[in-house]
Amino acid sequence: MSAFPAPTEDARQGAPALAERYRAVRARSIALAAPLSAEDAMVQSMPDASPAKWHLAHTTWFFERFVLGTRDGYAPVDPQWDYLFNSYYNSVGPMHARPRRGLVSRPSLIEVLEYREEVDARMARRFDAGDLDEDAERVILLGTHHEQQHQELLLTDIKHALWCNPLGPAYRNDLPQRPGRAAPLRWIARDEAVAEIGAAPWPQARGFAYDNESPRHRELVAAHALASRPVSNAEYAKFVDEGGYAEPTLWLSDAWALLRAEGWQRPLYWHEDGAREFTLGGWRERDPHAPACHLSLYEADAFARWAGARLPTEAEWEQAATGVAVDGNFADAGALHPQGANAGGSGLQQLFGDVWEWTSSAYTAYPGFRPLPGSLGEYNGKFMSGQNVLRGGSCATPADHVRASYRNFFPPTARWQFSGLRLAKDPE
Template identity: 70%
Template sequence: MSLLESPRPPASTDALAVRYRRVRARSLALAAPLSAEDACVQSMPDASPTKWHLAHTTWFFEQFVLAAQPGYRAVDDRWAYLFNSYYEGAGPMHARAQRGLLTRPSLDAVLAYRHEIDARMQRAFEAGALDVHAWRTIEIGLHHEQQHQELLLTDIKHALSINPLQPAYRDDLAQARADAVPLAWQAFDEAIVEVGAPPWPESAEAFAYDNESPRHRVLTLPFALANRPVTNAEYRAFIDDGGYENTALWLSAAWARIRADGWARPLYWHDDLEREFTLGGTREIDPHAPVCHLSYYEADAFARWAGARLPTEFEWERAAVSNTPSSRDNFVERDALHPQGGDSQAEGLQQLFGDVWEWTTSAYTAYPGFAPWPGTLGEYNGKFMCGQWVLRGGSCASARDHLRASYRTFFFPPDRWQFTGLRLAKDFA
C-alpha cells in the first residue's frame, strides 16, 4: 500500500472543499492588484511571472487529481508543457528561465483556466467522485499553492524593485511600528530531543511534507538562542562597522560573491541606508523590525561579527516546538507583507513564526530513514537535497495554517529575494 493510498478517510470532504475554495481565492486576491503586464514579467531566472504561478497551481489539480478520473479530457493538452515546473514524471516542460516569454496564453485565458478547473473540482466534490488518494493529493496541492502564493509576492516584489519608478504593489498595506525588546538569551541544556514529523498520512494526524519525516532523536549540546530576530538597527551597525569590507567575517564563497556582485547592504535597501523598497513602495527603514532579504552568506557573516553563530535547525525546532503559529504572528493574514517589530512587553522567545524566515546552519539533507512520497509527487522535495540550507519559521508572506515547528524550507546560500533574516545562537556552557 502506498503512502498516498492510506485507508484513513478524510475527516470531512465538505471541509476540504471549503479549504480548497479559500486557498484558491487567496491566490486571485494576491494577484488582483497587478496589471496584465505586471503578471507576465519575469525579472530573473529564479523568479516566475504571476501569471505562471496562477496557471501552474491550477495545472497541479488538473494533472494530479482530475486527470486521474476515467475519461477525463484536458482543458488544453498543450498547457501541460507550459505549466509543469520540475515534475519529470509528468512529462517535458518549458524552460524555467523562459517563463517570462509566455505572452500567450493571456492573463485572461489563465484566469478562465482557473475558473474552469475550479468548476470541475467543485463538481467532483459534489459528486463524491474523489477517493482517499485524491483527497490526499488535494491536501498536498493546497499546501503547494500556499507556497506559490508566497513566491508570487516575493517574485513580483523583485520585478517591481528593478523598475526605475519602483511602483508599489499596493499603497494601502498596514504599517505598525513597535520598539524591539532588548536582546536577551534563552539557555537550553544538553538533551536528546525528538524532531521532525511522523510520515503523513500514515501516522500523522496533521499534514507534513515528506522532508519533515521521519521523527527521530538528535543530540543538542548546551546552547542559547536569542529571544528575537536581528533588527534593522543591529544590521546597520554591522554595515557601519565595515562588515562588508572585513574579509575575516566571510566564507570564501561568500566573499567572492559580495565582491563580484558589489553587495554592501541587504537587498532592497537604498544607498542612504535609511530607506528600503517594500511591497508598499519605498519606505523609511524601521530600525526595530527584523532585517530581511539577507543571504545565508550575510546572515553567517553578521553572526560572526556579533560573536555568535546561526542555530542548527534542530536547536531552532527544539526552541519552537512548544509554540504554534497564531494570529499574533505576522503572517500574510495580517496584510502587512513586511516584517514588523515584536511585542516590547513580551517575555521569552518572540517571532519564531512569521516576519522572516530564519537561516540555520544546517544543510538541507534527508533525515535518517527518509522516504519520499511515491510516484511523481515524490519529486517535490527529495531531489533538491543538495547544496541548499534550511530555513525555519515562515515569513510575513506565509499563510499561518501552512506552518508548524517541523516545517523545513530551503534555499541556496546566495539567495536573498525571499523574506529571509536571522536569529542568533551561541554555545552555552
C-alpha cells in the same frame, strides 16, 4: 490499493472541509493577484523568480494533472499547457525552461484566469459527486499547501520585479505600517537534551506535513543559547556601517567571491541613502526595530560571526519552537512586511512569521526518509543538495501553512525571500 500509507482518523479530512479549504486557498491566490495588471503579471525579473501569471497557471495545472487527469479518458483544458505549466516533474514529461517563463505572452492573463475557473468548476463537480477516493483527497490537500507556497512566491517575485522598475511602484499603496519596539536582545539557554524532531509521515500523522519533515526522530542537541528575537534592522545597519561587507575574515570563501563579483554592500532592497528600503508598499523609511530581512545565508552567517555568535541548527530551532503557539505576523495580518515586536515578554519572540530564519543546517534527508510515491516524490527529496534550511515562516506566509517541523530551503545565495536570522551561541 492506496499508494499512500493508511492515515489515522485524526489525519482524515472530510470532503466538505477539504472542499472549503480548496475554495478558500484558490480564492486567496486570485485576491493576491488582483492588484496586478496584465503587464505586471507577465514580468520575470530574474531566473529564480516566476511571473505571477505562471504561478496562477502552474498551481491550476497541479490539480488538473494530479487529480483530474488521473481518471481514464480525461480531456485536458489545453494539452499544450501540460508543457508550459509543468515546473520540475521530469517523470510527467518535458517542460518550458524556467528562466524563459517571462517570454510566454500567450496564453493571456485572462485566459489563465479562465483556465483556473474551468479547473475549479471541474473540481467542484468531483467534490459534489463524492467520487474522490482517499488518495485523491490527500493529493488535493497537498495541492492546497503547494498553492500556498506559490502565494508566497507570487509576493516575493512581484516585489523583486517592481523593485527592478526605475519608478519603484508599490504592489499596494494601502499596506498598513505597524511600528513596534524591539526588546533588548537576551539569551535563552538550554541544557544538553535529546529532542524529538520532525513529523510522523503524512498522512499517518495528525495534520499535514511534507514528506521532508519525516520521519520523526530523536537528536542529541548540545547545550546552547538562542537569541530572544531575530536580528533587527538597527543591529544589521551597525554591521553595515562598521564595514562588515568589506571585511573578508567574516565571510565564507565562496561568499566573499560572490560579494566582490556582485558588489553587495547592504541587504537587498536597502536604499543607498541608508534610511529607506523597498517594500511591497513601495519605498519607505526603514523601521530600526523590525527584523532585518532579505538576507542570504552568506550575509546571515557573516553577521553572526561579526556578532561573536553563530546560526542555530534546525534541531535547536525546532526544539525551541515545539509547543509554541504558531502565532505571528503572517500574510493574513495584511502588512506583508516584517514588523517590530512588542518590547514585553520574557521568552522567545517572533519564532513564527515576520522572517524565515536561516539555520546552519544543510537541507538533507532525515534518517529513514521516504519520499511520496510516484511523481509527487519529486516535490522535495531531489533538492537535497547545496541548500540550507530556514524555519518559522514569514510576513508573506499564510498562517495555516506553517508548523514547528516545517522545513523551507533555499541556496545560500538567495536574497529575494523574506529571510532573516536569529543568533545562537555555545556555552562559554
